[in-house]
Amino acid sequence: MRSLARLWRRSIQARVVTSTIVLSTLVITLTGWALLRDVASGLADSRRSAAVSEARSGFDYAQSQLDAAVETDAATQSQALTQMVDSLTRSRGAKRTYELVLEGPLLTDDGQVPIRSSAAIEPGSLPDDLADTVRSSAGTYWRYSDLALLGAATSDPSVVVGSQVRAPGSGDTYALFYLFSLEDQQATLDLVRRALLLGGFAMVLMVGGVAWLVSRQVLDPVRLARRIAERYASGNLEQRMHVRGEDDIARLSTSFNQMAASLQSQIRRLENLSRLQQRFVSDVSHELRTPLTTVQMASEVLYASRERLDPQAARSAELLKVELDRFESLLSDLLDLSRFDAGAARLELDTIDLAQIARQAADDPLVARSGVTVRLVGADRPAIVEADIRRIDRIVRNLLANAVKYSGSDVIEIEVAQNTDSASFAVRDFGVGLSGDENLRVFDRFWRADPARAQGGTGLGLAISREDAALHGGTLQAWGRPGRGSEFILTIPKPEGSSKNPPLVSVFA
Amino acid sequence: MSYRRTKRDRVLVVDDDASLAEMLTIVLEGEGLTTAVCRSGDRVMAAFTQFKPDIVLLDLMLPGLDGMSVCRQIREKSEVPIIMLTAKSDTPDVVAGLEAGADDYITKPFKNTELVARLRARLRRTDQLAETLVFGDIVLDPAGHTVTRKGEPLELTPLEFDLLACLLGDPGQVFSRESLLQKVWGYHHPGDTKLVNVHMTRLRSKIEDDAENPEVIRTVRGVGYQAIRPGS
Known part of the structure; x- marks a missing residue:
């Protein structure tokens, strides 16, 4: 059942064929029904008029017989009537197509109306209303009815024609009924109905088949287009549709090919651009790094011998060294960011344990120097992910440096947790906290919470960390309350998992 | 050292x-x-x-x-x-x-x-090994800085020699890439595993019959490497 529903949902062809069959069945049924009705009434009408005229001549004959009869004796009268019925039934043609019923005389002394008939006719065969009308008034009347003979299992449809005849001699009134069987017409009608049914069925099948063929003709190119589009989407940019003829499908193919070509050239252009950018970044990197190395080495030599310099030169050597270090980290941060922007950053995945990283972070010399206490939560249980250890290290160092330098908190909490989908690493402080939209702006490049408090650092650390997290398919998010503290949570998805459902929720959320 | x-x-x-x-x-x-x-x-x-x-x-x-x-x-x-x-x-x-x-x-x-x-x-050279190591068909002589395999001398760089000596010196012990970086390269260089990987590949190509299926130095997945004594 579900596979049927799926077929209906997914296949236009199934829908087209099914609805075509349903609709054509409906139309054919309606026309068949109308046709059958017309044929039936036509057949019945012609038979009826023939029947009425044949009956009339019979009535005339019966009337003339009665007019001629002068007998008054009941027995002979009865015999004469029986003979009349016999002669009426015999009078016409080779095969009799009707039965005859004669009622009368209608008025007798004992109220019993004698009935004479040509065959053993079931009493109900004469419709009551017709019989009443004929008995009570003069004239010829007819009705459709069912004719059943005694002992017969089925009744045939028939037309019954009735009229009064009067015997002038005795003054008696008789009701004479002709019952014409419509058996032949019924047979014809059955034949027509069977033909219609069979023809209709065949027609529905054929229409269904035609719909299947036509829809295939239309859908095959569409399906081909879909397959080619899928291959195109999966990166095979050389895929093109085959154009044949000038019909709509050919025009669709042409348009598709044009779209594909234009997309391909756009993608090529962007790829080229990205390659150029990467090459530029790499060249700049090389060209800048070599002189920087020389300068830095020189500054270190100067710095090492600063005791032998005069105070101004010694201080200059110190400033030179400090600022060169800053320059170097700024350059390397900028290059890292440009690699992210150019999409050139690559992961080197290893199996790593975030809990172990948390334990190492607690022993970090940066933390020890700052005199901050680190509390570890959940770092005794492993939280294993596939990640680039150097990038994770960098994120953790950035978060720690951030908490140690800027929060003003003397306690930092590091919490590690994992679930089946991902593992999280949280760094929490209880210092100045974050206000307003600062939890989003901390990740902006060169953003600083308080420009006056800027001390060292490049202002790019968190921006890079967030890119590092994103490169893993993970997230780095910040929460905070002014004066209460702030929290950064890094979530790295496990293989086949996602970071949508992180195992840690911020205490400041 | x-x-x-x-x-x-x-x-x-x-x-x-x-x-x-x-x-x-x-x-x-x-x-x-x-x-x-x-x-x-x-x-x-x-x-x-x-x-x-x-x-x-x-x-x-x-x-x-x-x-x-x-x-x-x-x-x-x-x-x-x-x-x-x-x-x-x-x-x-x-x-x-x-x-x-x-x-x-x-x-x-x-x-x-x-x-x-x-x-x-x-x-600097590794001198902590005083005596010659015999490890299956591999013979490592610390004094002469030579390694032979089935009697044939192997052309190992000093670094490869140190790496091999480090692993063979403590058979069965699993060395993480980090600890190898510390012991052989002589400095801490967090996570730079490609140094170890590249040299391990080269070392294996010299000492193993089939570098794809190493028998002397085994990879312990997710941890590091260990030297396995033949037949153990």
Whole structure:
């Protein structure tokens, strides 16, 4: 059942064929029904008029017989009537197509109306209303009815024609009924109905088949287009549709090919651009790094011998060294960011344990120097992910440096947790906290919470960390309350998992 | 570990940048090393033959002949330690350099102390092994710095020798890549596992029958490497 529903949902062809069959069945049924009705009434009408005229001549004959009869004796009268019925039934043609019923005389002394008939006719065969009308008034009347003979299992449809005849001699009134069987017409009608049914069925099948063929003709190119589009989407940019003829499908193919070509050239252009950018970044990197190395080495030599310099030169050597270090980290941060922007950053995945990283972070010399206490939560249980250890290290160092330098908190909490989908690493402080939209702006490049408090650092650390997290398919998010503290949570998805459902929720959320 | 230096170690600096080359000589001479500078890739081999350095500092980007090719040329003639100077920390370049035969690399810009530490790490020799190690068909002689396999001498670089000695010295022990970096390269370089991976691959290609299915040094997935005594 579900596979049927799926077929209906997914296949236009199934829908087209099914609805075509349903609709054509409906139309054919309606026309068949109308046709059958017309044929039936036509057949019945012609038979009826023939029947009425044949009956009339019979009535005339019966009337003339009665007019001629002068007998008054009941027995002979009865015999004469029986003979009349016999002669009426015999009078016409080779095969009799009707039965005859004669009622009368209608008025007798004992109220019993004698009935004479040509065959053993079931009493109900004469419709009551017709019989009443004929008995009570003069004239010829007819009705459709069912004719059943005694002992017969089925009744045939028939037309019954009735009229009064009067015997002038005795003054008696008789009701004479002709019952014409419509058996032949019924047979014809059955034949027509069977033909219609069979023809209709065949027609529905054929229409269904035609719909299947036509829809295939239309859908095959569409399906081909879909397959080619899928291959195109999966990166095979050389895929093109085959154009044949000038019909709509050919025009669709042409348009598709044009779209594909234009997309391909756009993608090529962007790829080229990205390659150029990467090459530029790499060249700049090389060209800048070599002189920087020389300068830095020189500054270190100067710095090492600063005791032998005069105070101004010694201080200059110190400033030179400090600022060169800053320059170097700024350059390397900028290059890292440009690699992210150019999409050139690559992961080197290893199996790593975030809990172990948390334990190492607690022993970090940066933390020890700052005199901050680190509390570890959940770092005794492993939280294993596939990640680039150097990038994770960098994120953790950035978060720690951030908490140690800027929060003003003397306690930092590091919490590690994992679930089946991902593992999280949280760094929490209880210092100045974050206000307003600062939890989003901390990740902006060169953003600083308080420009006056800027001390060292490049202002790019968190921006890079967030890119590092994103490169893993993970997230780095910040929460905070002014004066209460702030929290950064890094979530790295496990293989086949996602970071949508992180195992840690911020205490400041 | 102790240093065994009977003479001033000789460093060949190969760099096209005049200032950097001069700065390098200033720093290295200050550390008590003897230096010579070569400014072009196609003259390296001549300088190498003439100067007979104990170690080569090699810039990857060179006019004439590029650093990788120079690296390969030196390796054809000598097992002398080579440290690459590279402005690119991008993995493919570094791995290509290591595969070309370099022992270690330093990314520009670097600190003088870091440079010296790495040079010293490559110049010092492992002496903690006093006696000859016999490990299946491999015989490692620490005194002569030679390794033979089935009687045939193996051409191992000093670094490969140290790596092998480290692993064979404590059979069965699993060494993490981190601890190998510490013990063999002589400095802590967090997570730089490609150094270990590249050299392990090269070492295996020399000592294993089938480097794809190593029998002497096994990989312990997710942890590191261990030496397995044959038949155990």
